[in-house]
Amino acid sequence: MKDNFRQSMKWFHTWVGLIVGWVLFFMFLTGSLGYFYQEITRWMEPERPFIEHNVSNEKLLDTAQIFLSKHAKSVDEFSIYLPNVRDQNLRVAWREPAEPGKKRGRRQSHIVDINTGDKVESRATGGGRLLYRMHYRLHYLSTKVSYWIVGFCSMLMLLAVITGVVIHKKIFTDFFTFRAKKGLLGWLDIHNVLSVIALPFHFMITYSGLLFFLFTYMALSTNLQISDDEYSELRKEIFPRTAQIESKNQAADMLDISTLYQQAKRTWKTDELLSVKVYAANDNNAQVRFVRHETDITYNPEDQVLVNAITGEIIPQIAKKYTVSGMIHNGFFSLHEGQFAGPIARWIYFFTGLIGTAMIASGLILWTTKRKPKQMKKPNGPDFGYRLVEQLNIGTIVGLPIAIATYFYANRLLPVDMAERSAWEANVMFISWAVLLIYPIFRPANKAWREQLQLAALAYMALPLVNILTTDKHLINSLIKQDWGLAAFDMTFLVIGCCFAFSAYKYKALQVNKKVRKPAIRHGSRQVTKQKNKQNEKDERENEGLLNLQQANKGNS
Amino acid sequence: MEFLVSYFINCFNFSSPRWAVFSRSLVAIFGGYALATSCSLFISQLLLNSVGKYQAIHIGLLFSFLVYACAAMWVFSVLNATKAWIDIIKANVFFAVATWLLMQFTGANS
Structure with a gap:
């Protein structure tokens, strides 16, 4: 393309970054907001009650269970989400029985007022979920089209990240350079600092973003190698699931969830509790899973306790088995989503996301700043x-x-x-x-x-x-x-x-x-002008030294 | 083969720099995708007997985006668009043949 590799890559970096820069900006910004999607949803449903301090888990579980026995009597699988750092309300969710012709039923999710035990009716809103879904699903377009557009943009982002590293020989020195109030050079330094400061994040988020739709984008490869049945086996190997708990169709009386919770409490020796999931409710095979942390790939079996809901005995769990590549794949997912993150890590995620957004913005501004003097002279x-x-x-x-x-x-x-x-x-x-x-x-x-x-x-x-x-x-x-x-x-x-x-x-x-x-x-006097001129010349020389890497390379090689 | 390719490319007037960039973009997008695919096939054949079929395929796929990126960078770094086409086609043929040879060796039936 150009005279040497680095020079070509510089050209490539510029244009790869520019053509979809605005879509990437949109994806990065909405994606960063996604780290707070639960918090956003809560703000957008102001009918929800305020936080209630010092309510025991037992009381919360009782309230939820009474609510569920009123509103979801025939449902055999449901979840209870306790108030936590991210969402201070009590929430219950279940899936309606599937309508004929559909694979799964509608998911119902309701906020329960802790004091009255009633359903909280909130305004209709897309909430944080809609906002963060835009970063990989866009809006208005069909799902398939959006995935391919997003894939294309992410690929260009990956290229921009890699070429960005390649063109910077002095990545370490550049990091400590900041020439404020120098227009172009200032913007270049800002762009460098923002890129380098979170480089591992930029790479991780882009690569893992592509991995989310790996099997959509690279479908040709799998289609050439395996049949559809084998493909679903492959997916099961990569994303192992815990065995489905089937109901035996023998009605039985469950113990209260708050009673069962004592087992978990005794095991953990603390009163942390994040969520509860009930399988095969009111059946002979009923089981309840207590979870105290969001685990993801940092999967820690100790964070979950599975209890037989009829007898109240703890059921030993078999840890999910991952293949090495599956572990890498799921590990990237966890890093991308950051579900495991506590409040501080979540803010760091958010700010790093914003740094990425700012990096894209500064790159776009750099493009115009560089061309401005020439463009302004055009007749x-x-x-x-x-x-x-x-x-x-x-x-x-x-x-x-x-x-x-x-x-x-x-x-x-x-x-x-x-x-x-x-x-x-x-x-x-x-x-x-x-x-x-x-x-x-x-x-x-x-x-x-x-x-x-x-x-x-x-x-x-x-x-x-x-x-x-x-x-x-x-x-x-x-x-x-x-x-x-x-x-x-x-x-x-x-x-x-x-x-x-x-x-x-x-x-x-x-x-x-x-x-x-x-x-x-x-x-000003002539002398001042002269000095200024000298200064300008010096600036220009510096300018060339940095922007024309070609020359720098010739000097070095 | 190289002669055919360069003849085909000369049919269009690719001397204009815009056409050259367009031509390169086509190689980068489609040739790069083909290369990512053929490379993933090669890797999965290479690992077939040591880590099992599904994991071998998966590892091949995990590398595909990086191969794709490298291919695109290669396309935009060589001297001219014709060379880019030829290089990418060569690499594709290489991986296809290598995969076929490995398949004879591993005895895979797919």
Whole structure:
């Protein structure tokens, strides 16, 4: 392509990153939010009660069981999720019997009010689940099409990560270089730091993202080698499941779940409990599984206790057997999803995800910054391509966060009894994104950046306020009730708003600075001009040294 | 074979740089995919007797994305698009033949 390998890879990195950069930005941002999808869903269902402190697990289990005996009498398999750090409400879930012609029945999930034992009716909302599903399933498109688009983009991301490493010989030195207020070089350094600081994460998240649909993307290979029956055996070997517990169709009386729980409590010697699953309920073969931690591949048999629900005896469990490659595969899944993460690890995941998002954003901005001086000199104004990239940058990098804020606004402001309400929440989000993508066409780039940054600041800072006006689950109440999950959510909005306000302020300050500096050079004494010129030359030389790796290579080889 | 390929490519006027990039993209996407597949077949035949059929296939697949990435990088680093086509086709043929040979050796029937 170019004269040498590294130079070709530099070209490749630029274009691979650019063509789907905005989709990747969308995937990274919604994916990062996914680490908090339960918390988001809880915020988006404000009818749910506040946290209840100091309720014993036994009482919670009794409440859930009474609820289930009222609402899910004929169901033979159900789960109880106890209040935890991520979701402070009591939740029960089961699957309805399958309708004829369908493989599985509808999944029902309800919040139970701990005090009254009643079902909590919440507004219809897509919640955090819809938001995080967008990062691999997009929206509006059919599942299959989305998977292939996402696969294509992820592949390009993987290429961008690998080529990004290849083109950086001095990856360690570059990491400690930051030339602020130098325009292009500043952006390059930011891009480098953001990339290197979380490089293992970027690689892991991209590669594991591809692994999720390994058998869809590489279907040709498996089709060439094995039949459909063998394929399902292969899947069973890679994703082993615990044996299905079948009912014997002999009715029997179960012990209370809270009584059975004593077995688990005695085994663990603590009163931690995350969830309970009941198999073959009210049958001779009934079993109850108590789980105290989300385990994933860090599978620890001690985190689960299986109890015979009729006799109350502990049933010894057989650990799942993974093949080596299956272990690697599932390990990547766990790392990607981070289900095992506690609060601190979850925040780290979230921030690393945001670093990835910022890395993509800085790369996109770098593309325009590099071409700006040349484009601005053109007699007919900048090229169409340049304008397009610039507008997409403004409309996505600042526009998408605003669009996500409108998703939350829609949740609070759309009428509660509206038809297709949850669909419209997402529609509102995409309509506002579209508007923000179109808006920069009619404004000069500088002003569009600044105005959208200001809008973003306003949108996020006003969210807690709207929350106060529309619901009783607002910041003040949640602080009084010490419901940190909800309170942290509103406070995060404020912090994000402040970040946007700060960048809007900074952006304005930089613009003003440039305007002031130019006349100073013009009217300054000759000597100053000379010095400036020298400085500029020096800058340019540095510039070349870093940007034209070709030259650097020639020097080295 | 190389002659045929270069003749075929010369039919289109690939002298324009845009066509060259387009041509390279085609090799990277489809040739790379073919290479990822043939390489995964090769790896699974190679490991067939030591780790069992299903795991061998799985390991082959786990490597496929990395092979795909390397192929794409290769395509965009060689001198011209014609060479990229030829190289990727060569590599594909190599893995196909090697897989076939291994199959004779391992006695796999698929």
